[in-house]
Amino acid sequence: MANNNFDVIIVGGSYSGLSAAMALGRSLRQVLVIDSGKPCNRQTPHSHNFLTQDGEAPKDISIKAKEQVKKYESVKFYNGLAISGVKTQRGFEIKTESGDIFMSKKLIFATGVKDILLDIDGFSESWGISVIHCPYCHGYEVKHEKTGILGNGEYGFEFSKMISNWTKDLTLFTNGKSTLTEAQTTKLKAHNIKIIEEGIDSLEHTDGHVEHVVFKNSHKIPIKAIYARAPFVQNTDIPEGLGCELTEEGYISVDPFQRTNVQGIYACGDNTTFKRSVSNAVAMGNIAGAMINKEIIDETF
Template sequence: MIYNNTYDVIIIGGSYSGLSAAMSLGRSLRNVLVIDNGLPCNRQTPHSHNFITHDGEKPAVISAKAKTQVEFYDSVKFYNGLAINAIKTESGFEIETSSGKIFTARKLLFATGVKDLLPQIPGFAECWGISVLHCPYCHGYEVKKEKTAIVANGDMGFEFSKMISNWTKDLRLLTNGKSTLTIEQTQLLQQHNVQIIEDEIESLEHLNGKIKQIIFKNKSKIELKAIYFKAPFEQHCPLPESLGCELTENGLLKVDAFQKTTILGVFASGDCHIQARSVALAVSSGSFAGAMVNKELIDEDFV
């Protein structure tokens, strides 16, 4: 593929949100470059749910179909690589990739997602997205009424237990150490037959990511079908912060109602700024962000 040196927009991140933004911009006749290294955060998840017309499809199938459709728009180009440096210039932005390529654009859109920080428990990472789940709306139906655990503590453990009890009553809360629940929270969970277990977790026994049982450090065991866990995270890409983009108190990119970050000319879409993570929300965010980038370009040129 022959690349230009300069584009209207560079999108960093070519998964669901980035592809959705690229389609909006391609249909707006914009010259766009999508830079992506092909490692989406949900690559281990076998099926995507709660995205109408794609319910139950493999994430890779959805993104491959999306890319094929975006490639129809000749003004959108793709570069397989990693963006490692971003510089604000008088005319826009300069992006350097790990291979030494330099691209420039008037506007930047980050659709780079976040990196989940998983506990160093053997088997946990292997089960993440398969039987260790982050979202009941994405995966809860498939494990409804099954023997389920939540790994959390304190207010998070209490609120998450309340939520998951909608999908299963066979539920236990694993605080992985001394409980920090209040007396009132403990009593209410017990009234709803949520077992609270304070034993520390040693490992997860699984088969190809499908959990079989939790093994505790005291050598006790519990057989399970699913675990819910809200992972702490960090920005997957350091470039927005290097440009001066502000983060929220939760570590997400701060954007306004038009998907603009705190740096002029830089936009964000998808998981890097959305608290609730799903394919459907990422696609919606990207589509809107693409339109907002195009509007800013129009406003600047129509003088």
């Protein structure tokens, strides 16, 4: 790549990063999108609850989005992994795994998160297909089906209450001794939500479509979908290395305009919020791109 100096470097080229790139390209900014091509929803067959794209494959949405962003000549793409970043007198410097170095006035991190999938046989293979995290993204497709919640305590109670809107055939799997309060247990049972405390051994599935929950005592029950919340870590430690603060939950802390606490660094998408959806990532990227452009204008006018 002939030029290694840009107005903005965007680390991460999925929905949020592409959305920011489009806003900046339309603002005539010189932009570099660095992307390693591994979005967190790459195993999910269909995306939902996004106007004009409902039911489309995430990969197809990304391909279409990238083709549209490529029409803006000031936006360039680099296929690779960013591994480090430093603050410079001019702005920032990003180094890639291949040893290439790029510089910019501003940075956007649209790097998503890495889910730490539970150590249950069949869980990772079914993640995003029939082991799901969001009823607004996937709940309609499994409405009225035999559905499980994998959780315990406050989360198990609140999510069971939530999912009871989509199905009345609901079981809470605590995967060990229940930590529900007596009042929570009584409330769930009053709504015919079953509670099973047996330890889970595996999930029987076909191509990621769960068929049975198998317990450690070899007993098993049929199931069509399971909601679960997996722990996560940030996909990159570059923002922290540059001084960006994280929230108690582990997200990059941003204000309503997607600004981090470090001047010139913005973040958007799943790395900043528990509200993980394509539509939300696109909206956040659009805001980040517009606000960075305004920041540059304010600094140079």
